[in-house]
Amino acid sequence: MPNNGKLIRDIRAGLGRQVLEGYGADMEVPAVPPVAHRVAMYDMDRTITRAGTYSGFLMHVARRRQLWRLMLLPLVGLAGIAYSLRLIDRAQLKAINLRLLVGKRFSRAEIAPLAESYADKVVARGLHPAALEQIAADRAAGYRLLLATASFHLYVDAIARRLGMDDVLATRLDEADGEDHIHARLSGDNCYGEAKFARITGWLADNAITREDAHIRAYSDHVSDQPMLRFADEAVATTPSRKLRRLAPKMGWQVVDWRRPK
Secondary structure, eight states: OOHHHHHHHHHHTTTTTTHHHHHHHHHHHOOOOOEEEEEEEEEOOTTTTSOOOOHHHHHHHHHHHHHGGGGHHHHHHHHHHHHHSSSSSSHHHHHHHHHHHSSSEEEHHHHHHHHHHHHHHHHHHOHHHHHHHHHHHHHHHTOOOEEEEEEHHHHHHHHHHHHHEEEEEEEEEETTTTHHHHHEESSSSSTTTHHHHHHHHHHHHHHOOOOOGGEEEEEEESGHHHHHHOSSSSSEEEEEOHHHHHHHHHHHHHEEEESSOO
């Protein structure tokens, strides 16, 4: 499995020649009309990363903070069964697992170093090199980079900083007692599917970006991101799930496999 450290350093340094060649080799690049704004929207889990990050983060924290919580893994499994039986929804599942493996209430100051070390781990070994190349190509072409993910801000922000993302939309947790105390429950909707798209449209409005004045690229591996992909001028199904792989040709969306070595 390749180490992404050098590629990340190259991206930060703006070394674009290799990156732009990779972009041209893997994707069709239509001409972009003159517009006031260019935005490239990226899903994170299994789009930029090789695998989902949520479970990995919970295990990373439990092993380094309270090892005894691993004894609760059977309950995590039961919660997964309840979700598969549609007894609970995705947001409830995430909150239950967070409560089991991290805690009902915890300090941001305590978790922040673990979020940073987990981000280091993900960036070092858990990213698609082709995704990093595409991010660099979009940056070089003048696109504002937006990471939109259902994963928690709690650790996504650390990953986004390492990727050089300009803005982040992620699932928020309740901080009812103040900024340093976080509860294992969601604040607002899980940033997934239609809820993610609602966050995107709100972000555009907050940044005074109108649809007619923007050229938008969108990248995702999952069919739940249909609203975001339909909204884009250039939609790319990246290493897509089975449903998205079937849908993409019907919609005229590009399909790329970022697992494939160059």
